[in-house]
Amino acid sequence: MIDYGAWAGVLLWGGVVGVDLVTGPQALLSRPLVAGTVTGLLLGEPGLGLQLGVLLELFALDTLAVGAAWYPDLGTATVVAVTAAGRWGGDAGAVGLAATGALVLGQVGGWSMQRLRQANARSIRCHQGRLLRGDPAVLGRLQGLGLARDLIRSLLLVAGGLVVVATAPTPPAPLLDDGVLRVVVLGGGVLAAARGLWRTAGRAPRWWWFATGLAAGLAGLGILS
Amino acid sequence: MKLLAVLPRLLVLQASWNHDLMQGVGVGFASLPLLRPLAGTDRERYHRAVARAGGFFNANPNLAGVAVAALARAECADAPESQIQRLRVALAGPLGAIGDQLFWAGLVPAAMAVGLLGVGLGWGGPAVLGAVLVYNAIRVACVVWGLRVGWRHGLGIGTALAASGLGRWSARVGAGAALLGGAALPFSARGVLGPGAGLWPLALVVGMVGLALVVRGAWWRLSPAVLTVMVVLAVTLWRWETV
Numbered sequence: 001m002i003d004y005g006a007w008a009g010v011l012l013w014g015g016v017v018g019v020d021l022v023t024g025p026q027a028l029l030s031r032p033l034v035a036g037t038v039t040g041l042l043l044g045e046p047g048l049g050l051q052l053g054v055l056l057e058l059f060a061l062d063t064l065a066v067g068a069a070w071y072p073d074l075g076t077a078t079v080v081a082v083t084a085a086g087r088w089g090g091d092a093g094a095v096g097l098a099a100t101g102a103l104v105l106g107q108v109g110g111w112s113m114q115r116l117r118q119a120n121a122r123s124i125r126c127h128q129g130r131l132l133r134g135d136p137a138v139l140g141r142l143q144g145l146g147l148a149r150d151l152i153r154s155l156l157l158v159a160g161g162l163v164v165v166a167t168a169p170t171p172p173a174p175l176l177d178d179g180v181l182r183v184v185v186l187g188g189g190v191l192a193a194a195r196g197l198w199r200t201a202g203r204a205p206r207w208w209w210f211a212t213g214l215a216a217g218l219a220g221l222g223i224l225s
Numbered sequence: 226m227k228l229l230a231v232l233p234r235l236l237v238l239q240a241s242w243n244h245d246l247m248q249g250v251g252v253g254f255a256s257l258p259l260l261r262p263l264a265g266t267d268r269e270r271y272h273r274a275v276a277r278a279g280g281f282f283n284a285n286p287n288l289a290g291v292a293v294a295a296l297a298r299a300e301c302a303d304a305p306e307s308q309i310q311r312l313r314v315a316l317a318g319p320l321g322a323i324g325d326q327l328f329w330a331g332l333v334p335a336a337m338a339v340g341l342l343g344v345g346l347g348w349g350g351p352a353v354l355g356a357v358l359v360y361n362a363i364r365v366a367c368v369v370w371g372l373r374v375g376w377r378h379g380l381g382i383g384t385a386l387a388a389s390g391l392g393r394w395s396a397r398v399g400a401g402a403a404l405l406g407g408a409a410l411p412f413s414a415r416g417v418l419g420p421g422a423g424l425w426p427l428a429l430v431v432g433m434v435g436l437a438l439v440v441r442g443a444w445w446r447l448s449p450a451v452l453t454v455m456v457v458l459a460v461t462l463w464r465w466e467t468v
Contacts (some may be wrong), residue, residue: 024237026286027364028333028357028440033340036352044363045322050344053353054416057337059450066325072450095417100457103450111393120243124250131250134272139254145263146241146250172432175464181457183429186417188453190410195449197406200330201401209400213407214434221345221411221427224420 002166007083009042011158018154020051021064021073022113023147031073032056032102039082048090049082055099055182056081058189060105064197073109073124076154077102080161088176096181097171105161118144126127228372230258231293235368238286246281252293253279257375259297274300277310284317285324289392291369292316294375304380312380323391328364331398336360338405341371345412347420410434 013035020029028034033053038225040049056078063071065079081102123145124131175181197210238251256278263271277300284292292313299309308354336356343352414426 007303021295022242023240026239027234027361030334033335033353034357035351041350046350050349050353051417053414054341054344057341058410058413059453061334061337062449064325064329066321066329068247096457097461100454103454106450117243118371121243124241124243124245132276134274134279135277136260136275137393139250139257139275142250143237143240143254149235150240162339170293174259174296174467178390178460178464180460180464182417184456185453186431187429188449188456190414190430191437192449193406193410193413194434195310195438197334197403200334200402206396206400206403210403210407213404214410214430216404217408217411218427218430220408221415222230222424224415225424225427 002087002155003043006043007071007162010039010079010083011162013038013042014076014128014158015151015155017075017079018073018109018157019147019150020203021075028071032060032074032078035075035078035081037154039079043083043086045082045090046087048085048095049097052082052085052099054080055095055185055189056102056106056196058186058193059103062192070114071110072103072106073157074102074106074115076109076157077105079158080105083162084165088170091176092182093171093174093176093178093180096127096178096185097175099220100181105157109157112157114148116146117152119149205207227258228294228369228376229283230371231255231290232365232368234258235290235293235372237284238289240266246279248289249280249282252282254289255293256297257394260295260300263301270300270303273306277306277313278430280313282313282317284320285328285382287364287367288320288324288326288371290371290380291320291386292308294372298379302379308380312439314333315383319386323395327367327391327395331395331402332363335398335402338402338409341409341416342405343374344416345409345414370401373381408421 017035020026036053036056038049060074065071072210078147081098084101085094085098088098113135123142127138129144132141198207234255238248238255241250242248244261252274260271260274260278263274273456278296282292295316296313329334336359340353340356343356374389375382376384411427414429415422418426428458
């Protein structure tokens with residue numbers, strides 16, 4: 001049974017998440033950990049939101065969103081993933097499958113960002129005369145158009161994902177219970193995060209900070225366990 | 226007060242980001258409140274200043290305010306236009322490099338690592354909220370500082386930036402991010418598998434990092450996300466056949 005009110009809230013939140021990635025305000029709302037946490041709260045499944053937020057945040061740590069680089073839109077993908085996992089019962093297998101789907105949807109989101117940038121460039125070329133003449137009004141117009149496009153892009157991406165989740169058949173129960181899928185995704189996430197942190201840590205001495213932190217984390221976890 | 230009027234425009238600086246002008250239109254839009262006084266004194270200069278402000282530019286969005294304010298100050302001070310254009314070109318590289326180190330490779334992963342640690346320790350949503358609030362407080366403070374220092378120094382912004390210690394801070398924050406990120410990995414695994422998973426999260430992290438060290442060369446080029454999807458598909462197909 002779909003809670004249309006909650007899903008409408010999720011759709012709007014997904015729009016905000018998508019816009020936050022590049023357009024603004026870039027307040028970390030588009031980070032999977034944040035996007036997942038809020039989605040979970042909206043759906044009344046905070047634990048699920050945190051789980052998927054953590055899983056996909058590990059992959060996001062492998063991404064460096066600089067300049068003209070291409071990167072996946074994992075924030076909106078996380079919003080859809082939490083909804084999917086909740087619809088499928090929220091067990092370990094559902095989390096694993098939903099996270100995997102998010103990795104694929106994230107690539108679609110990245111592709112849509114490139115189309116958005118091309119549309120922005122076309123608008124700028126259309127208004128080139130006014131830009132060169134120093135018309136201040138055209139700057140606000142182009143910013144507004146860009147913001148509107150990104151919002152539409154994000155809403156369409158999330159809406160498309162929600163439609164698939166609502167209409168696709170539920171995976172078989174043995175798959176939804178299967179903890180192996182979640183562990184596989186977690187393993188991939190740890191690899192991704194390690195690679196990303198390693199790369200930004202660079203060579204010594206910063207590499208040693210990463211190794212020290214990892215050792216401390218392992219020791220801390222060992223003590224807690 | 227004029228600088229405060231620029232702040233919300235800087236938060237949506239990249240609304241029209243594109244491969245032609247990159248942040249140019251956003252920088253121009255953010256500059257308008259600072260350039261407006263020119264419209265009353267020298268209308269032709271004003272339009273040339275607006276045209277210049279909306280030209281090609283790209284830097285880290287959290288430090289772009291330095292350029293917005295410095296260039297606008299130079300315009301209002303009637304500095305030679307060729308000098309203003311040279312300053313614009315000269316600022317993009319350093320503000321991009323330092324800003325990306327400080328934010329994308331420093332503060333953002335550090336904030337998210339704190340969130341991951343908090344979730345792994347069972348603090349849940351409040352840990353995530355705390356990390357987001359602290360990051361945004363630092364970030365907004367940085368943007369406001371950038372506007373102030375840019376407006377104060379104008380054409381002399383290069384010297385001010387060199388004396389600011391931003392480069393040193395970006396190195397320190399980067400080290401902190403590496404430390405926190407490393408510590409967060411095992412706790413992230415715990416956050417997903419739950420506190421009842423015992424030592425399994427530890428074993429998984431040790432195994433994955435060990436695997437990474439062994440196959441370092443080839444693994445560095447493969448996308449973990451693509452690998453994960455392939456393995457999950459393979460496991461799903463295998464399990465499907467046994468269902």
